[in-house]
Amino acid sequence: MKNLLQQDPDIAQALENEIRRQTEGLEMIPSENHTSPAVLEALGSRFTDKYSEGYPGIRYYGGCENVDMVENLARERAKALFGVTHANVQPYSGSPANHAVYFALVNPGDKVMGMHLYYGGHMTHGLKVNFSGTYYNSIQYQTGKDGFLNYDEMAEMVKKEQPKLIFTGATAYPRIFDWQRLREIADTCGAWLVADISHIAGLVVSGDHPSPVGFADVVTTTTHKTLRGPRGALILCNGNPSNPLKKAERIKENIPTLIDRAIIPGLQGGPHNHQTAAIAVALKEAATPEFKEYGHQIVRNAKTLAAELLNKDFNLVTGGTDNHLLLIDLTNKNLSGKEAEKALSLAGITVNKNTVPFDPRSPFDPSGIRLGTPALTTRGMKEEEMKIIAGWIDEAVMAKDDDMKLADIRRRVKELTDQFPLYSGLSYK
Ligand SMILES: Cc1ncc(COP(=O)(O)O)c(C=O)c1O
Structure with missing residues (x-):
């Protein structure tokens, strides 16, 4: 970043902030992932x-x-x-x-x-x-x-x-x-x-x-x-x-x-x-054997997350998952997809609001959220971490507007992500 820092500190700062956001948070948008240093x-x-x-x-x-x-x-x-x-x-x-x-x-x-x-x-x-x-x-x-x-x-x-x-x-x-x-x-x-x-x-x-x-x-x-x-x-x-x-x-x-x-x-x-x-x-x-194992782990993680959330009375569209993503209908949790996205974001967990089938609400503030495991799996997280994360999702959804509680979850998220760095070449430190 030497040249960028010198020539365009504004962009360098935004990049540093983004690397920090990715490093310290849980990226659970199912269409996102972390590329390797070689790809970068x-x-x-x-x-x-x-x-x-x-x-x-x-x-x-x-x-x-x-x-x-x-x-x-x-x-x-x-x-x-x-x-x-x-x-x-x-x-x-x-x-x-x-x-x-x-x-x-x-x-x-x-x-x-x-x-x-x-x-x-x-x-x-x-x-x-x-x-x-x-x-x-x-x-x-x-x-x-x-x-x-x-x-x-x-x-x-x-x-x-x-x-x-x-x-x-x-x-x-x-x-x-x-x-x-x-x-x-x-x-x-x-x-x-x-x-x-x-x-x-x-x-x-x-x-x-x-x-x-x-x-x-x-x-x-x-x-x-x-x-x-x-x-x-x-x-x-x-x-x-x-x-x-x-x-x-x-x-x-x-x-x-x-x-x-x-x-x-x-x-x-x-x-x-x-x-x-x-x-x-x-x-x-x-094309490597490691990638095959990565794919298997994405699904194992998604299934574990689904089972844990079902145990916590979350309503999953289709009742579970076969792949890398989950769609949660939050109607029984008394908050909208938009509110959940915001609360989870404050807790350091990035997801996106999403409509659910036959959604009575508007797509700008729908009934659901969509979340997935590809990026967390890239960092090396497994079933044990999914269980912990399911607990935090439950806590954050219940805390909703309680900024103190959400900040406390965020602190625990950081402790966990510290143990699972992004590819070392990406560290902002
Ligand atoms: C199924 C599917 N097709 C196409 C796209 C479009 O890809 P892009 O955002 O790269 O244009 C997406 C992106 O979310 C997708 O999920």
Whole structure:
């Protein structure tokens, strides 16, 4: 930080504060994680200086020999990790990756289908105020009252509406997806099936969640959640791309070419080479036996947290979890998701407010909170720590506005986090 401190003390101060916040608190937002020092080094590197529109071997700029190597490595690692024959590693993030899939496979105005945001879907799965619900004629499916995805209801909707593309996967869903069932549903109307595994990609790698590969036509994922890489995304599919400079008909065999063409020239310019380099590093880490064990531990931790919270009379949507996240309906605790988010934050525990299925409250102050274990597991926390943390969550929710009590929990949180440092290279001390 030497240069930053000298040149821009304001930004240096904000960064130091952020490192302190992450180090001393419990990061329980399920879409967040802590990247390794190696990933950070690649991300903060000279690769950010380089323009390289196009793909390895077919660039619009000179001097691309090193970034070609980086992008090829990232592609090969992604392909091997997820068992596909084609990977596009250039999407700037998850939303642009999903945007590219629509752009590749359907026309503006076509009927598309995805899970509603309020029931666990992502904005890019057809929310009316998002591009996906504005440029496309989106219809939305939801969970049943029990919080589980209702496949029968979804199948009925598909039969009636005949969408051209179905987005699956979620942002706040604590259960396993039945990819085979989803493929069968899509096949009843000949729709493209897209699996957005942003949240669960790390668990797919570790074998803790079934892979959609072989069922979905296209798989998208962010690289910064359970996969533990830098912000970014991958688009995965099977088949071999032909020249992305040439137009391709919308048929299955052309999916890789259609995807590559959607990224550039369709939607993006130059790839973020520093980000690609950091993604490549993260993919190498994800291919290790340690990462598999990491995935197993994420789930064990989430299940322990769920069991402890159920014991403390917390109401979990679907009654528990199969993956890395929990959705708590706080209605019986007499506080809203927003109030709980604030109280927990004062206690040093970061979560986010979230709607629950059929939420009677507004999404700005919903009935629930969403929390997960990926970041805590990265720090080495296990079942024993989850039990302690469940107790603190209970205390904080009961303390609500009692700042003294919340500060006392925060002190204990700090004592615990002192024993589980972030990667040593990140310490602000
Ligand atoms: C399922 C899913 N898809 C896509 C995204 C979008 O990713 P990004 O925030 O990188 O645009 C998210 C992010 O929360 C997500 O949960």
